[in-house]
Amino acid sequence: MTVWQDDAARDLVLNAGERLALLVRGEGSYLWDADGRRHLDFLAGIAVTSLGHAHPAFVEAVSAQAATLAHVSNYFATPPQLALAARLKRLAGAGIDGRVFFSNSGAEANEAAFKLARLHGGVERPRILALENGFHGRTMGSLALTAKTSMRAPFEPMPGGVEHIPATIEALQAAMDDRVAAVIVEPIQGEAGVVELPEGYLAAARSLTLAHGALLIVDEIQTGAGRTGAWFGFSHEGITPDAITLAKGIGGGFPIGALVTYGSASALFTPGSHGSTFGGNPLATAVADAVLAEIESAGLVENAARRGAELREFLLGMDSPLVDGVRGRGLLIGVALSAPVAGAVVAAAQERGLIVNAANPETVRIAPALTIGDAELAEFRELFTAALADVQASLSGKVSA
Template identity: 55%
Template sequence: MNTNDPADLRARHAAAFMPNYGVPPVALVRGEGAYVWDEAGARYLDLIAGIAVSSLGHAHPALAEAVSRQVATLAHSSNLFVNEPEVLLAERLLGLLGAPGRVFLANSGTEANECALKLVLKHGGATGRGYVVAAENGFHGRTLGALSLTGKASIRDQFGPFPIDVRFVPYGDADALKQAVTGECAGVFLEPTQGEAGVVPPPAGYMTAAREICDATGALLVLDEIQSAIGRTGHWFAHQHDGIVPDVLTLAKGLGGGLPVGACVGFGPAGTLFAKGDHGSTFGGNPVASAAALAVLDTIDRDGLLAHVRATGDHLAEGLTSVGHPLLAGVRGRGLWRAAVLTAPLAGQVQEAAQRAGFLVNAVQPDAVRIAPPLIVTAPQIDTFLQALPAILTEATQ
């Protein structure tokens, strides 16, 4: 068996894993900064960052040091005991949010959303509210609770019916949201920008309207920032663009910089809805994952990466806009979270052509290519992609 053969590794993957992912086209073996390498030695500029996860890129010294130090000190404690990194992380998140709240730490985004859903259901049970509102084309996870909130029929319907009454409205339509949210609604789940739908930002004023609608009816406003938070849009949290505070916020992905960590934050009364025993997680608050998250937050702050994301994100957007290729219709998104919108459903072909040219991007929708590089990516690195893009687009049409 040749373990240095990428094709061999992919064949072993196909034989050992369930077929839900298919067989990924590239076998990665190492990374450094914004680059990754496959087993054949080919280098790629990573413009997807593990689906907006690798905030600091690959092999960042601060992350490596924090994880190494913590795993050599205390690797796990469970929720039966308190460990200092989890407390420091919860305190740090509340400080960045600037509002009174309480934190639940989990391992992933879908688990953070499960926690949020249980908070909403407990709120509903206490106040006689029986249904939840979410957005069409929204994505909140694949466990059954989170999937019930996910407005994508292609991944949702085959696992229904769901025990939770969830009513879907068009994303960005404040009038439809107002009609759907009554005094009998327990909560509203929204993404400040819809990620899996193709990096679709809300219309101006939509998030403010959602906050006002929930205030007027008593429904809890839950913002899913699994992809959009931790500097991805140029602010710590995407809802800060709109100057609002949700009742519940969910986080994951970029928070751990590659280590599995999620968080659900309840603000005000929503932070104390749970009683002892209402929820739990064996690995939530794991010291190693918490240390990784603290290293991510410290590095973003110390290195001024929020300003860097805004500047390089604008540079990326301006560069995409100026490409002028017939396959490229435009660009949308904020910061280093963008979608190159196509004039034809050729995103898969663009992803493949980009890979052959040494760039990793993601065909998030048939007509949208997601670009979400590590927050440390540089303008010159982005320029190499922009310079190669016209040829990539042309190849994708052939």
Template identity: 55%
Template sequence: MTADVTAGARHRAPSAPDAALPVPPTEGSVAEWTDRYTHALMDTFGAPQRVLVRGEGPYVWDADGKRYLDLLGGIAVNSLGHAHPTLTAAISAQLGTLGHVSNFFGSPTQIAFAERLLGLVGAPAGSRVFLTNSGTEANEAAFKLARRNGGQDRPRILALEGSFHGRSMGALALTSKAAYREPFEPLPGGVEFLPFGDTDALEAAFADGAGQQVAALFVEPIQGEAGVRPLPPGYLALARRLTADSGALLVLDEVQTGMGRTGAWFAHHLPQVGGGITPDVVTVAKGLGGGFPVGALIALGEPVASLLGRGQHGSTFGGNPVASAAGLATIAVIERDGLLGHVTDLGARLRERLSGASPLVAEVRGEGFLIAVELSSPVAGQVAQRALEAGFIVNPCTPTALRLAPPFVLTDEQAGTFVDFLAALPHDLGVQP
């Protein structure tokens, strides 16, 4: 009898949604929800700029019904835009089949997802993936993996000035900004920060046998939080040679630049960025799940993939079936709809149009849909606020730079509306009495 009951349960169709279940609340104004926010959530982000209630494609709407063109994409997360039907269907279908199991067990979705990541990065034989929930967790895992490379004989870990690798204690130790670090010191030790893009400083860090004490070099191919700063041509090739010669690991943080954001699956695949190198470790998250939390550490090659052994790291939710389904669906849509080419082509046109939009614009840099608009004076915050009032979401990542990281489904016409907004701004913004 037990066998019959089990078989019946296995083939039973999922039950229909319960109509009595409460739906998420949406009634109330932005002001009302903001007041409730300030009393319910910790003040780590400040009061929200707006309270958003729904999204569709590259647009979101706030609680007052106002529409915004989301040119930040949840900080490079919503690569397929909002409420993409393929992504939402994949998540719903997986959750209705198998939502979560511990990592004492595997799932076909998890395994297929890891295999797809290895294929996309071009991993050699013996490579392995550790799945996480976020970029911070991926970099935390990479920090631990680096510690396993030589142990106490290699106490030095190198990162770059301007770096941002996350806010957990290990990832924060790799993050250079003093305002983020100082309230939580002492942090895990051994981390040294090299001047950004300085090849002489990089060579000096490995000179005269010093490289034999380096466990790893952590690098973002394009620094996002620091203002979308690409490393100079040849820097990653030099980093690869120096780390390989000394036995140190080259860890590329592609949390923000990966999964098609720059028009390639990974920024280091771009000839002008990576020059054809193969790193030891790649970390990725943000756009990996199209809005669903998922991240990954990808260890390239057998020696590196074996550095973290059984019981040396773990994650309750990492690689759960729903997150894996979201990742697989996101990859499938990017491939099916030719979005890498779209990001490359429209990104280039958008950067060109932004460059000539206004005397306020001093420089435009980036790759694909990761773009910085450098302004001629420190008015990025003021411009971002005016943009929000006009119905555009952008990020003033530095006092002089606006960061754009829009969904890959953005159209030429939609992008043009922001160019027109920028062109209409007063040219003497920020210097008026």
């Protein structure tokens, strides 16, 4: 082990396992490690660095706001906070009645959503429906919404009232009644392997929740901020939810989360019912507002749609027995593999200088910056093809050239 690996093993808690590299610098879609080796980043911090690394708009926003005002308590408003709230409402179509709660992460945004559901439901509506294979965070409330047993089991008992149902319209129809406070869904289940909901699911969920007086909460933490080729995943089905949760890409690398509420749901939180010391501080909100402004002005939502289509075409046309299909939308893509070798593919890719991720043993997740162009795509094609060949050769007992 190197010195930095020894330091990490000694000083960092073991939740993330062994770190893969010591990264020291980034620019655009590239990262450099401590040995000076360049890596093409097609993970973007798991759909976080929307503008890539060290983008001028990001750097300028951090520098300018840090030199002005970094933090005040939520007893006060600040111009960046108000500007970002207005922008998020506009982009999400929340209307004049919409409101925004700011947090520091996606898990905290989903904690707020959980409490919103409780406020709406009261004692008469104790049920909250979430989906099997869904992922909403690691805090206790967001973990209760998450279905994965291996994540939940060490921390049982979870907060009560959450039921996990299959991601089918039929299962949702069977589960809905007037005792349901809320339904929470991801438009694409990222941690499950970039799995899309069945066609028409969000429209059916909107219809059923309206009929039964329940909230529809859409977790846009991984799908929001243009990643799917639309500003938000729910936009593809033309619905209006009661609330959405956001984080990851809206901050471009700066920690921030948000809950955007619509209509009557916006009146559920009252003074003292929820809070966050750092949530909505001027530094975080200034950076997020600058990131979203750049995504708008540079046409990066459209770029995500275009480049995502090009990536899908390449992946579907690959002459590799390991590629069994492609899932996802825009620049959130899951490459389905014909064998449980995603970890080996990720390792081979990193050896070649490409960063991707194993969402599960049979899926490689690809989520690059929204700024990628021809050069990055060409390099990705070369490196990913070589990584798959390396793994295929290993499976065949051969040595790859």
